[in-house]
Amino acid sequence: MCGIVARIGRGNATETLLSSLESLEYRGYDSAGIAVQNGSGVKVHKCSGEVSDLKSSLDHEPHGNMGIGHTRWSTHGPPTDENAHPHTDSAGDVAVVHNGVIENYDELKAELQENGHEFESDTDTEVIPHLIDEYRSETDDTETAVRRAVDTLEGSYAIAAIVDGEEAVYAVRKGSPLVLGLGADEWYLASDVPAFLDHTDEVIYLEDGDVVVLEPDSYRLTDAEGTPVERSVETVDWDPEDAGKGEYDHYMLKEIHNQPSSLANTIDGRVDDGEISLEEFPPGTFADVDTVQFVACGTSYHAALYGSQLLRSAGVRTDVIRASEYETATGPVDENTLVVAVTQSGETADTLDAVRKGADRGGRTLAVTNVVGSTIARESDDALYIRAGPEVGVAATKTFSSQAVTLALLTQRLAEDVPEASPPGDQAEMLETLADLPAHVETILESTHAEELAREYLGSESYFFIGSGLGHPVSLEGALKFKEITYEHAEGFAAGQLKHGPLALVTEESPIFAICTGNADGKTKTNAIEAQSRGAPIIAVGSADNPIADVAETTLEIPDTHPVWAGLLANVQLQLVSYHAADLLERPIDKPRNLAKSVTVE
Template sequence: MCGIIAHVGDGNAIGPLIEGLENLEYRGYDSAGVAVQNGSGVKVHKCSGQVSELKEELRATPKGNVGIGHTRWSTHGPPTDENAHPHTDTAGDVAVVHNGIIENYERLRRDLEAKGHEFTSDTDTEVIPHLIDHHLGSSTSPEAAFRRAVSDLDGTYAIAALVDGEEAVYATRQGSPLVLGLEDEKWYLASDVPAFLEHTNEVVYLEDEDVVVLEPHEVTITDLDGRQVERAADTVDWDPEETSKGKYDHYMLKEIHNQPTSLSNTIEGRVQDGEVALEEFPDGTFADVRNVQFVACGTSYHAALCGEQLLKEAGVPAQVVRASEYVSTSGPVSEETLVIAVTQSGETADTLGAVRAANAAGATTIAVTNVVGSTAARETDRALYLRAGPEIGVAATKTFSSQSVALALLTQRIAADIPVGTVPESTESLLNTAERLPDDIETVLETSDSDRIAAKYGGSDSYFFIGRDLGYPVALEGALKFKEITYEHAEGFAAGELKHGPLALVTPRTPIFAVFTGEDDEKTLTNAKEARTRGAPIVAVAPEGHPAVQAADAHLEIPDTHPTWASLLANVQLQLVSYHAASHLDRPIDKPRNLAKSVTVE
């Protein structure tokens, strides 16, 4: 959840460090800081609050060729100047930034305090520079001291450290992402590629227990025992322009409008001659599978619900399990189980934990992710990439639509292989209309009445979203987006559940957004009418001429298409409603309070 950036190269490291921290703001944070090595000691500058405040403080800072930076998301200790990273040892000779959780920090802290080390923060991170300093006292080299300190730690971490007198960054990871950027003898280290993408797109994804040492003219990667390891460099095909807002006021709005392009990329080459063509999964890949489990969190969980629905329609036993609950609620898992991990970043801690449990049980595992080389992609048997490009806004938009489309294609492929599966009769229509989906979304974007509707129902007490079949996960996602960025109360329901309790909450100040996909719409319309008789205004998300339009108080139009794609078109309308509602309320849309883009701790 926090963000790490490090830089080694000719010139002043402060510029790339601040750029990196600004690029990592989307991950969520409450304080920021940097440390540089400049020939006269390790200099630390940090503060609670925004990167812009740190930037102002650094206008007259000393220069240095080597530096580390950090944006902190509070876990141990509140967001204060003292708890901000980097942290140092007592003398200030060692500076460390860290993502993750050190599980044995209390014992380590007691032991270090007994040896005379003085602590100034409430964080678990502060034990790391003190450990490095402790091992330096044994007349060992800085790199050896770093290794010995890391061997003392239990938990998850990505760590980068400076040691006084050394023009080097020492770093490692265990369960928390860290990626190396390579640029003509200038090196970058970060939690995520967008931190340095304007400088280089050549990257090395570090693996658990890798130790990397960045020096002015050399990068070395070894294991914890000091044995050199080879890690292949990858070229990230993201355009640096994709990480800027361009003409848009917010990243979220840009990413909503980017969906025709991102979905074209997701679909390209994967539908050929009316059939699914996934080169990652040739015919027979799933012949031994008897049941399918999806694991995911948040928005990815809603996309997984779409996958589950499509498999069940094809007669394939399938279930979605929240990743955080997987170990206790997954049920039987065997070699005949296929576990599909849906994760935008490929670094979601709960989802990775579920993948590891599934691997241990002998299941076949697949990652559906947006990030090539991510931990999920490496730890599963195969990966299906979204190709959606970088997503900076905390509230997921284009990645949800790409996840849903990728899963729709994957589930058709699975159903064709599994003996108990039957490819639905509607599959031909599904695939024939898939390539039209980007144009249909463009139509929604050009004609949406969402801004006016968001203004009309602003100030309501609560907002309900209902749907049936594939409209249900879209209702959940619509409510999640609304509450994430507006801070207003919103809930999503299966349409038929309204009368089983939630109807008691309905008043004239509870607008209901009803999703109509073309499947069981008559029942959804009946549910909406029940709410309307209690005074609730109804907003129908439906094609022009749909019976729901006449029965509703407002209409968000979607093109007429296959029910699977209709649900995604409805989702775009609901994304726009949430965006405009939040804009009218002047919310910080790209960085909603208390939330982070990538949740890398459990």
């Protein structure tokens, strides 16, 4: 889950490397470092802490036309100066940055130490520059040495390396994302596109086994056997401004406020004259499907729950499986099984593994993701993009909304295609009201009193979120957001489950957020009142006339809409509550402790 960058071309690389690392800090911010090649050696600068700490530690700007950089999310070894990347060989001639996990590093390290190599860190990564150095002494060719080094590695990696005296960046990818950016006078490598979006929108998504050698005026791309390969050049349609904070204090707040436009983009062209219009999946596409399996993690799992409820209510056999548990929790899979992977980044390791296992068992695979060219989009049989634009805040906001809408439309197409299934009787109304969703979100953003409410209940012992039907996944997502960025205890439950154990935790210091969608709200009201009788304050989240409004201490209001979309509007209010509570607590909202945006290790 670390972020790596590289740049080679004309002019000094340092400023570009540092700004690129700042754009990748959502992938890790335990430590940071750069290595620059300037013709008089490889100069490494690194420290624990964030990229801003690295910048302030530089007493001058290192000069060189090429370099590599890294921002770390710790897996092997604590976040110390010594464990920060880049790592070098004993002589400091080879510098390497790495995203991934080297599973056999203990064995490799022991062998290298027997050969006289000395190590300075606790990381798995440090074996890589030593291996390259070992093989360079045998072959006198760096590219060959890099290939031999990675052949010994077990695990996942995206690696970039530079070597003293050579005007080249060497990079390899296996199991971790790596993108090549093609500029006018320079080349870039990064874990994700936002790193170089200010400089170019022309990219090549590298595939497993690809080896790329960047030189000042050219690049060479070969496969694991050394055979030249061609990969398509794609144009990223993200606006560079979308990846910046703009006038907002935090990326998360910007991305919450970006939801009207991101949702409009998600919806655009997908409903035509009251009918589902998914260009990728015309009517009849799923006529041979009889079972759907959703696989996902975290926020994407909650979006999958949202979609699965809609699909199940239409009469389609549906399972929702946490991707990390797919191998042990899944039922039978055959050619009539559709495995739908939901992942914002398209690089989530557990979800990728689940999709591969589903395909191996004969299932058809479909990726619902935000990133064109991502690994899961390339490896799945089909892909459906949520079109939310770049999301930098670690806590997902606009991508959840766009995932849920995309899945709702997909479920309607499935319900129309799958034999013996049927769309809901009010599908026309559902699709008609979808067009109002962006404007309804805008109304919430302009009228919410979430900040005042967050201030009122700040310092409570626990925060509980309950809902029934489509309110249940929203309750889970609301609690996840709250705990992610406030570090306070929060839990979400299906409303009816509150009295089956969790009620023991309820006190007058346990506010209950009750999500009302306009469907199945009776159970939510009953359980909210039970909690209230134990002293808990109740905050209704729903329309002005929601059934809990008359007993709740207050209501976070949402505009009247179809029940399918009401939960998503309620979720916006809960995002704002979480944001303002975290802001009042002075938490690092965009960089919550121990978390990173894209979980690329299992």
